[in-house]
Amino acid sequence: MIEALSAxxxxxxxxxxxxxxxxxxxxGVIIGVLPGLGATTGAALLLPFTLTMEPVQAIAVLSTxxxxxxxxxxxxxxxxxxxxxxxxxxxTFDGYPLAQKGEAGRxxxxxxxxxxxxxxxxxxxxxxAAPLLARVAYEFRPPEYFALTIFGLSMxxxxxxxxxxxxxxxxxxxxxxxxxxxxxxxxxxxxxFGNYDLYEGLSFVPVFIGLFAIxxxxxxxxxxxxxxxxxxxxxxxxxxxxxxKRIWKTIVRSSGxxxxxxxxxxxxxxxxxxIGYSEAKRWSKNKEEFGKGSIxxxxxxxxxxxxxxxxxxxxTMVLGIPGSGTTAIILVGLMVHGLRPGAYxxxxxxxKVYQIFGSMLLANFMFMAMGLYAAKLFxxxxxxxxxxxxxxxxxxxxxxxxxxxxxLVDVWIALIFGVIGFFARRHGFAVAxxxxxxxxxxxxETNLQHSLKMFDGQWWMIFxxxxxxxxxxxxxxxxxxxxxxxxxxxxxx
Amino acid sequence: xxxxxxxxxxFLTIFxxxxxYLSLQLETSPEMIVGDSMxxxxxxxxxxxxxxxxxxxxxxxxxxxxxxxxxLEKFPTWSSMLLFLIFYILVSVSGxxxxxxxxxxxxxxxxxxxxxxxxSLSNAIITPLFIFFLFxxxxxxxxxxxxxxxxxxx
Numbered sequence: 001m002i003e004a005l006s007a008x009x010x011x012x013x014x015x016x017x018x019x020x021x022x023x024x025x026x027x028g029v030i031i032g033v034l035p036g037l038g039a040t041t042g043a044a045l046l047l048p049f050t051l052t053m054e055p056v057q058a059i060a061v062l063s064t065x066x067x068x069x070x071x072x073x074x075x076x077x078x079x080x081x082x083x084x085x086x087x088x089x090x091x092t093f094d095g096y097p098l099a100q101k102g103e104a105g106r107x108x109x110x111x112x113x114x115x116x117x118x119x120x121x122x123x124x125x126x127x128x129a130a131p132l133l134a135r136v137a138y139e140f141r142p143p144e145y146f147a148l149t150i151f152g153l154s155m156x157x158x159x160x161x162x163x164x165x166x167x168x169x170x171x172x173x174x175x176x177x178x179x180x181x182x183x184x185x186x187x188x189x190x191x192x193f194g195n196y197d198l199y200e201g202l203s204f205v206p207v208f209i210g211l212f213a214i215x216x217x218x219x220x221x222x223x224x225x226x227x228x229x230x231x232x233x234x235x236x237x238x239x240x241x242x243x244x245k246r247i248w249k250t251i252v253r254s255s256g257x258x259x260x261x262x263x264x265x266x267x268x269x270x271x272x273x274x275i276g277y278s279e280a281k282r283w284s285k286n287k288e289e290f291g292k293g294s295i296x297x298x299x300x301x302x303x304x305x306x307x308x309x310x311x312x313x314x315x316t317m318v319l320g321i322p323g324s325g326t327t328a329i330i331l332v333g334l335m336v337h338g339l340r341p342g343a344y345x346x347x348x349x350x351x352k353v354y355q356i357f358g359s360m361l362l363a364n365f366m367f368m369a370m371g372l373y374a375a376k377l378f379x380x381x382x383x384x385x386x387x388x389x390x391x392x393x394x395x396x397x398x399x400x401x402x403x404x405x406x407x408l409v410d411v412w413i414a415l416i417f418g419v420i421g422f423f424a425r426r427h428g429f430a431v432a433x434x435x436x437x438x439x440x441x442x443x444x445e446t447n448l449q450h451s452l453k454m455f456d457g458q459w460w461m462i463f464x465x466x467x468x469x470x471x472x473x474x475x476x477x478x479x480x481x482x483x484x485x486x487x488x489x490x491x492x493x
Numbered sequence: 494x495x496x497x498x499x500x501x502x503x504f505l506t507i508f509x510x511x512x513x514y515l516s517l518q519l520e521t522s523p524e525m526i527v528g529d530s531m532x533x534x535x536x537x538x539x540x541x542x543x544x545x546x547x548x549x550x551x552x553x554x555x556x557x558x559x560x561x562x563x564x565l566e567k568f569p570t571w572s573s574m575l576l577f578l579i580f581y582i583l584v585s586v587s588g589x590x591x592x593x594x595x596x597x598x599x600x601x602x603x604x605x606x607x608x609x610x611x612x613s614l615s616n617a618i619i620t621p622l623f624i625f626f627l628f629x630x631x632x633x634x635x636x637x638x639x640x641x642x643x644x645x646x647x
Contacts, residue, residue, distance in 0.1 A: 052632050165551045169505065172544045176512065176537060183533035186522040190533055191515060221569040224606050387607035391598035392620050398580070398594065399624050403634045408584065415577045422570075426563055427501055449530040457529035 007351040008127070011060075011358030020057055021359055024064040025366040031065065032072025033378050034389060037216070038085040039069035040325035040432070044212045045393065047205055047333055048400035055337035056352050060359035062330045067119055067309050067360055068367040070269050072378065074111040074302055075371070079104060079379045087269035087308070090277040090301035098293030105237040110295045111302045112371035113239055114251050118303035119364035121255040122262065122310025127357050129263070133318045134346035142450035143462045147471035149444045152321040154475035155264060156433040167433045168479075170424065174437020175444060177202055184442075185449060197409040204332040206401040206410040207417050207438060211431040212325060213397045214418025217390050219425060224386065236375050239295070247299040250280045258304035262311020268324030268432075269308040276304020310360065317341050317353065320443065325432035328439050336404070498560055502552035509541040509548065516541070572604040589639020594621045 011017050031042035042065050050058035073088030078095035091111060098107040140148070156171040157164035180191045181201030192198045239247065254276035261272040280300025281290045290297050313330070315321040320341035322328035334341050345353055370378070401414035421431045455461035462468050519534040576597045583593035595617040602613030628634040636642050 049632065163554075165547055165554060169544060169547045169551065172540055172547065176540050176544075179537050179540070185530060186526055186533050188520050188522060188533035190519060190537065191512075218570055218573055221573050221605065222567065224567075224569045385607065387602045387605040388612065388616050390605065391601040391613075391616055394601060395594050395598055395620050395624055398590065399628060402590065402636070403628060403632065406634060406636075408590075408637060411584075411590070412581065415581070419574060419577070426566075428560065445536050448536070452530045453528060455529075 004127075004131075004350055004354045007354035008358040008361070011355055011362055017057065017060060017355075017359065018362070021060055021064050021362050022366055024061045025068045025363055025370060028065040028068030028363075029072040029075075029367060029370050029374075029378050030381050032069035032085055033075050033381050034384070037069075037389075037393070038073065039066050039087075040329065041212045041216050041393075042069050043326050043329040043333075044205075044208045045396045045400055047208070047329055047336075048403035050333060051336070051404060053337075055334075055339050056355045056359070058337050059330065059333055059339070059356045060363075062333045063309075063313070063356060063360045064363040064366075066326045066330065067306070067363045068370075070309050071112075071115040071119070071302075071306055071367045071371065073305075074115065074298075075108065075375050075379050078107045078111060078298075085269075087273050087305040088301075089270065090273040090305075091298055093277065093291055093301070094289075094294045094297030097291065098295070098298070101293055103293070106239070106243070106295070107293075107298055108371065108375050109237045110239050110243065110247065110298045112236065112368055112375075114247065114254070114299040114302040115306040115371070116364050116368040117251050118255045118258055118305070118307035119309060120361060121303075122259040122307035123357055123361045123364065124310075125259045126310040126313055126360070127354070130314050130318050130353070130357075131346050133314060134343045137318055137343040138347075140343070140467070141465075142447040142454060143465045143468040144471070145443060146447035146451050146462065147465075147468035147475070148319060149321065149440045149447065151471040151475040151478070152315070152319075152440055153437065153444070154478045156436060157479055163428065164479075166429045170429050170431070170433035171437040171440075174434040174439075175441035177207070177434070177438045178441025179445065184446065195409075197407060201442075202413065202438070203405060203410055204438065205336075205404045206414040208329055208332065208435055209397050209401045210414040210417025210419075211421040211435055212329075213393055213400075214414060215421030215425060215431060217393055217397070218418065218422035220386055220390055236372050238372070243295055247296055250283070250296045250299045251303045253279060253283065254300045254303035255307040258307030259311040261304070262308035263314045268312060268326075269305040272308035272311075273301040273305035277301040306364075313360070317345060317356075318343065320439075322436055322439060325435055328432070328435045331439060495559070498555045499552060501560070502548050502555065505548040505551070506545065509544045512541045513538055569605050573601060576600055576604070584637075584639075587639045587641075588637055589641050589643075590636055591621055591625060591641045592639060 028042065031037045032039065043062050046061060046065055050061050053061065070085060070087050073083050073085030074091045074095065077083040077088040077091040078099050081092055081096040083089045083092055095107045095111065098104070153171050153175070156167045178201065180198055182189050182199050189199070257276050257279060258272040261275060262268065277297055277300045280296050281287060284290065284294070284296050286294065286296065312324055312327045316327040316331050317334070318341070320331065322331045331341060339345060339349060339352065397414060398411050401410045402408065404410065424431060424434070451462050452459060463472065516534040516537040521532050521534070580593045580597045583596060584590055587593065598620065599613050599617035602616060603610070607613045625636070638646060
């Protein structure tokens with residue numbers, strides 16, 4: 001425990017790491033305020049830059065981008081009614097109306113404070129919950145891991161964008177992508193079509209750059225003629241005593257909701273902010289103010305979306321199951337730097353783990369300072385013409401895709417997946433399930449193979465393992481629960 | 494009923510069937526290697542069966558709630574995809590990413606509505622240069638040799 005705390009504290013006195021997190025927070029806020037870019041695209045673009053860094057520094061960069069970009073989405077949500085990230089969509093409901101009333105500074109102040117409290121709360125939960133969960137996960141064998149990954153995949157059904165069935169199809173497609181290359185046990189080549197660059201399978205980095213960054217470029221190409229109506233901002237104001245009295249309960253509630261939703265595999269900040277917002281409305285004494293500039297609405301959404309960031313890191317680091325597109329990229333970052341996510345990470349690399357947690361904590365305080373003192377400046381960044389911004393994203397994408405393996409094939413893969421991702425999104429399929437499926441695919445197949453070997457080919461024995469059965473029941477309930485519930489209700493009525 | 498709504502389920506069905514067919518063409522391993530586990534072809538087939546079931550559910554959903562009509566893409570989108578192809582051709586011909594990137598960046602800026610050519614041009618020259626030196630010096634990434642990189646690498 002002392003070792004963990006000292007590792008966590010060491011981040012605050014390491015000048016290099018402090019400087020790195022400071023610079024990354026600025027970058028994260030810029031990424032967050034640029035509509036379309038967001039935490040996931042930003043992390044995908046920055047991943048290649050972390051290759052030569054130490055593991056802790058690399059993951060600190062990625063997690064700082066995650067935390068700061070998630071917050072920064074609220075700046076444009078309030079000032080130009082365009083959420084910088086999907087997680088800030090709920091902030092527009094009350095943030096922009098309040099800004100239109102001439103209270104943009106107050107709206108941003110509430111967003112900054114709520115985000116920081118939510119973020120810090122979730123990191124504290126992460127520090128406590130992750131090692132506890134790791135102790136449980138220590139007992140997991142292949143059947144439990146198989147069932148857990150199935151549970152993780154089933155949760156894709158409730159990812160915010162796309163419908164349940166479409167998300168599941170995306171997840172299955174992602175798992176199938178993981179089968180490309182030589183099969184691990186028999187070395188039989190699958191779907192390679194003679195291309196030996198694919199022998200080891202598809203690299204995650206170019207696929208993610210394609211799915212998130214290049215597909216977003218194509219999506220943004222539809223917004224070429226979009227006109228932005230910005231509201232003026234004099235200065236960001238900290239909430240007053242009366243404001244705090246009104247919002248503290250909402251912040252606490254939303255922080256809890258956000259952290260819990262973040263912990264659930266495949267649930268992310270967007271779902272958290274929507275639920276945080278609706279719960280804030282449900283419990284409020286001033287329901288009529290919602291949608292017209294309620295500070296409780298802003299606090300509910302912002303505390304929830306930022307607290308989901310810490311929560312989402314729990315399954316990512318302990319179980320290797322990412323909670324969102326961004327955590328999928330962080331997971332890849334962990335793997336690239338030799339930090340195999342899982343229970344062993346918490347026994348063998350405790351120091352590194354807590355340094356990563358410490359850097360997330362630090363990032364929360366840093367974006368608070370930037371939100372309070374530089375929001376006006378950052379808001380101007382969002383007005384960069386897309387005809388300048390997106391060619392830069394293109395250059396970063398192709399070079400980033402090339403950098404990891406220094407192979408042109410990876411560049412073509414990124415471009416191909418950019419187009420695939422664009423057409424998927426065009427038809428209402430979210431790309432995050434494909435990314436999560438690709439990451440979990442290997443885990444699913446390998447653990448199924450090991451389980452079959454364990455039980456001499458008797459697959460039904462997986463159901464005889466209590467913990468595995470528990471996860472499979474959860475997966476079943478997650479998939480069929482809502483339909484069964486509505487069926488029962490309909491029959492009763 | 495508009496048959497167009499089934500285009501996506503139809504595409505997914507064809508995709509699944511093709512993958513199943515390709516999986517069935519895969520070699521089988523001897524029993525002593527696979528043991529009680531499964532053949533390399535089994536898992537992809539299993540996945541595609543699930544995909545077919547999900548596709549059937551999706552098609553059923555479409556009959557009850559019509560999917561939104563998808564608008565045809567406008568010029569900037571198609572031109573961007575075309576520029577990806579131009580990027581591929583330029584890299585293949587010159588062997589140099591740093592010939593292709595500025596060209597595509599410049600054209601991307603223009604097709605996306607940048608009226609001041611010098612802005613697009615400076616963006617297309619300065620950004621790749623900056624990224625090149627950043628990756629070369631800091632990350633020590635070596636880029637494929639081509640027309641321009643040959644001059645630098647010697």
